[in-house]
Amino acid sequence: MHETYGKIIEMNEQTDRIDILNSYHILDSDEDEAFDNLTRIAAKVCDTSISLITLVDNDRQWFKSHYGIEINETSLQLSICKSIISGKGKCLYIEDLEQSEDFKNHPAWTGLGIKFYAGFPIKTRQGVILGSFCVLDYSPKKLSELQFEFLQSMADQAMRLIEGHRERTLVKTHYQDLKRKSELIDRGTMMAKLGGFFVDTNSKFIFWLEGTNNIFDLPNSYNPEFKDLVHPENSPELSSNSTCLAILKSVVDNFYKEDFTFSKDFDSESGSCFQVIVRKEGSEVSCVIRDQSSYRKIQRELEKSQNLMLEVEALSKVGGWQIDLKSKEIFLTKTSYDIFEIEQGTPLSIGMINHFYQSQSLKEQTVSFANALQTGEGYVAERLVTTARHNNKWVRVKVNPILKKGECVRVFGSFQDITEEIKLRKDLKDRREKALSKANYFQSLVDNQSFFILKSDFKGHLTFANEIFRKRYNFQEAPNFSKDFNLFQLINKMDQHRTRVLVRKCFNDPEATQRIILSNENANKESLTIQWEIKAILDSEGMPVEVLYMGQDVSELYEKKSELQNLVTLVSNQNKKLVEYTNIISHNIRSHVANLLGLSNLIDLITAEKDQLDYFMLLKEAIQKLDETIKELNVITKIQQQPNLNYELVNLESLVEKVVSILIGDILNSNAKISINMDSTIAINTVPSYLESIILNLISNAITYRSPERKLVLNISAECGRNGKLIVTFADNGIGIDMEKHGDRIFKLYQTVSQNPGSKGLGLYLVKSQIESMGGEISLESKLGIGSQFTLHLKNG
């Protein structure tokens, strides 16, 4: 062997050796009393200072035991033992290093002063030298035979110890391994909610997983014995959990059966769920218990939500579909199958699906689908399909293409049965059309041109007015049917109350129609007379909610009516006149005629000439009277028949003075006093001849019917009255008239009220006729014995 310091070159041999050395796990191990005993005894027996058990590593020598020195390793440089390694099992005995040819330069001598060395190899049963057992001293020595033998056995002993150490280490490691494994198992099983056990029925060995305690809520670190397992009901811990008990019982029942493997699910009342797997091989029984509660819970939730989804799907009749364009696989949900009335799970192809579309829809669908795949844009469409059972349905198809890197790989979407919806849509459209045409029809009724139609609430707030009403009342646009605008405002104040009362009646008696005729002016100051029918509008429960007014313009009718009335008045006046004429004829003319007849009868009977002459005189008189009457009648008739009177503007005062001058003779004869009190500028548009005649008659009357007891005083006055009328009064202090007796006859024809021979009963009648034909009036106040006052109301033009 070549002496080298530092590393040993012959690698293979050495490398194997190092491995073997390492396999003993002796290097760097703790101090061991057993080893130290050997070195101590060796030092004593050989009487050396130092004794070592050296193990030679590849770069150092390490002392398992060192007696006599404090260090526990040195470099290989200092090592003498290393020589033993290559010494093929021979010991190395150097009495004096200084004197040894091989070792005189060894650092152990040169550096440390070691003179004596004796080392015996420590070798394995296979002969691999691990190190040496050696003694050393600082002075040279000789060893006896006995000491050699001793050292040899020491070396052997050291090897034994090393082997023992290894065993122990291995066991320890094993044990630690096992322990760690066991811990890992425990932790793992706990995390996985696993429990279980292993038993050997022969040896009654039981290995109980900690996880079991966890899943059954048994006390931590509880470890049952075999007998507890076999009779779990006797163990308070095991029987604390009923499920645990049940599981164990069922497993234990099988302990002595044939070999088997089974898996079973146990559900506890609390909702927990355990899966139990048991395997029996010979006497060995392994049992794994898995708490599947949460898993089961999740499963159930999933089931529930799946069911819900199915139900929702079915209810909404929406089914899903998906096409994988690469694999051409089509997937349909249950509802989709139902929509097309195919058995669920039937294998499908695109062609099959297309087959369902009706021709027009198929065309459209093909185009849209291709487009969608191109552009990646989805769409919704309504298609007509024929199902597998030959039913026609409307289906809403949604298509969503999924693009990956610009290429469409998958399309998904939905089918929805919208047959009902389409039907309803059509129904609705039909109804709308019907309603619309009805509405148009009613609208045309409402917007007729003959009737006013209004609606208001019961307070009079207008809610509707038809076109014709708005036009007539000049609402250019619909007025603000605001709270402020009240229908009653359009009505005359006088009629408002009546109208309100009627509206109230409508509310109280919703079945009855109320009627009222109202006249008022519209915006153009045209007078309108409208006949209204007012009725309550009921809601669906029969309660009155609004008022309906329907009005018909009867203005024309009313005009005609008043025209008619005028006509009637006229006719009745004429009638009265006729009656008067009849009276005249029947009385006045007739009386003269009767007299004539009577006289003529008498004349037949009278023979004496003188008498005859008398009678002729009487006859003459009668004839004259008749003639006069007829003339008077003529005058009166003329007055009545005058349609066009010639009106002129006449100064009143001058006219009166003119008449006075005509009657001046009578006035002076009667010593009457006539005073004229009027504004000299008063002029009246009148028929001059009539007015003259009237004034003449009245003044004559006053003179004729003056009181014999006093001088006649006649006051003629005039003043302008309301509405452009002229009021002229003739007040005298004559004999007066008994108004009670004769008041109603005073102006009548031939109704004289005095015995005065001048009174024929014609004058005042004439006056009245003349005044009335000019549109005026005359009235009389009189007191018997005091005087009379005639009041004329004359229209001015």
Add this chain to the structure above:
Amino acid sequence: MDNCKLFLIDDDSISLIITNKFLKRHQGFRESDICCYSKPEEGLESVRKELSDENTNNFWILLDVNMPIMNGWDFLDGLQEFNSEGRVKVIMLTSSINDEDRDMAKSYASVIGFLSKPIDEEKVKNVYELINS
């Protein structure tokens, strides 16, 4: 005017003459039986005087309808006040051909007849019969 059997009341003088003449030509009537009044108020007053005298027999009035101030009806109204026993009977005499006058006459209890002017022999006979019935 004692014991006038027949009063003639008419404002028309000619009419009075005619009626008077015709009556006198009838034998039944004497001139003293007849009293003429052209003013009905005076006539009424005379009638009243006659009636107040209990000794007088019944008597009659030929009454014109159309008179000024007091016409035939006014006269009748006045007569009613003192003719409750019905001792005076009235025959209306009128030139009127108006039916209304006839109806009006019927409403007076004292009116026993209605004649239209002019009176003639025939009508006088009627008067006589009426009076003597």
